[in-house]
Amino acid sequence: MSLADSVLNGDRLALARLLTRVENDTIEGREALDVLFPHTGKAHLIGVTGAPGTGKSTLVNQIALSFRKLGQRVAIVAIDPSSPFTGGAVLGDRVRMRDLAGDTGVFIRSMASRGSLGGLAQATAGLVQVFDSAGFEIILIETVGAGQSEVDIARLAHTTLVVEAPGLGDEIQAIKAGILEIADILVINKADRPGVESTERALKNMLEMAHPVPKIFQHHGQTLTETLPDNPSPNASLWFPLIQRTVATDGAGLPQLIESIQRHAAHLRQSGEWLTRERARLEAEFDLFIQQELVARFRAGLPEAKLAQIMESIQNRKISPREAVSVLLNGGVS
Ligand SMILES: Nc1nc2c(ncn2[C@@H]2O[C@H](COP(=O)(O)OP(=O)(O)O)[C@@H](O)[C@H]2O)c(=O)[nH]1
Numbered sequence: 001m002s003l004a005d006s007v008l009n010g011d012r013l014a015l016a017r018l019l020t021r022v023e024n025d026t027i028e029g030r031e032a033l034d035v036l037f038p039h040t041g042k043a044h045l046i047g048v049t050g051a052p053g054t055g056k057s058t059l060v061n062q063i064a065l066s067f068r069k070l071g072q073r074v075a076i077v078a079i080d081p082s083s084p085f086t087g088g089a090v091l092g093d094r095v096r097m098r099d100l101a102g103d104t105g106v107f108i109r110s111m112a113s114r115g116s117l118g119g120l121a122q123a124t125a126g127l128v129q130v131f132d133s134a135g136f137e138i139i140l141i142e143t144v145g146a147g148q149s150e151v152d153i154a155r156l157a158h159t160t161l162v163v164e165a166p167g168l169g170d171e172i173q174a175i176k177a178g179i180l181e182i183a184d185i186l187v188i189n190k191a192d193r194p195g196v197e198s199t200e201r202a203l204k205n206m207l208e209m210a211h212p213v214p215k216i217f218q219h220h221g222q223t224l225t226e227t228l229p230d231n232p233s234p235n236a237s238l239w240f241p242l243i244q245r246t247v248a249t250d251g252a253g254l255p256q257l258i259e260s261i262q263r264h265a266a267h268l269r270q271s272g273e274w275l276t277r278e279r280a281r282l283e284a285e286f287d288l289f290i291q292q293e294l295v296a297r298f299r300a301g302l303p304e305a306k307l308a309q310i311m312e313s314i315q316n317r318k319i320s321p322r323e324a325v326s327v328l329l330n331g332g333v334s
């Protein structure tokens, strides 16, 4: 039986093996993904991002436990650039081991972050497809909030949680608008710590700047002050990010957070946004493979000597890189 078939049959050892092949982008991994693809598209992908130490791993563990109580199967993909021997990663992982170990409804996979950001997002997408086809209904993806890779991974997720913690002060001010734009739910974790109020105030202010008042609410004849705090209704086509307080170490705020996550999923489905996002994601994946394949073919058909000659012309400023490609694609070098 092929690895892909074994995964579809619920074989955990085969699942672990296939994840490694997909992560390493082997031919066998790629072919298995082709076989598994028709079985994907069912899972709810939840991205959890934020600065190191905000409590993401602890929170992911709690979210996983909550969904397990609802009878859903949960996969966790943790992308952690930090050494396994330092920082909060180990502790978070230990928490996971203790609470989730032995539960066959849970599968945890850590992935070292790669040199190339594109490669990381692609590898993550592959792992997620494997879990999705293996019947995991909830897939949690933990990333350290550090820039473009988070934005790429958020594009992969249906629902993105951005985790903050009180007491980071200036760092909150320094959060790029980009990270706020990808947040569907802003979690203020460590709500047992002082400074929660001011953190929440700062986040609200930033949200209002990042998300200009949606016009749709005026069309519905409602005043904005009435609409914004309780928003969104599941039918609204726009989603104003929710702010949720949690204490991941003892589970406070978790039921409300889970409800918000489910509300967001319902919103995506009812508004049609679920399909729109999925289509955009699949199209991006399609584009990526076209690029990789065409570049590989083009370079393979270009003799070494010719490439050297072209590069020399480019370096001597006789022809621009863009012109060189254009000339090559239209046959022959002038
Ligand atoms: N006081 C408090 N500590 C927390 C909370 N959540 C996590 N922590 C602690 O914060 C540290 C970092 O947590 P971790 O989950 O590894 O953070 P990550 O780096 O964002 O994944 C650990 O010592 C956790 O026990 C919380 O809600 N309150």
Ligand SMILES: [Mg+2]
Pocket (backbone or CB within 6 Å): 056, 057, 058, 080, 088, 089, 092, 142
């Ligand atoms: Mg962590």
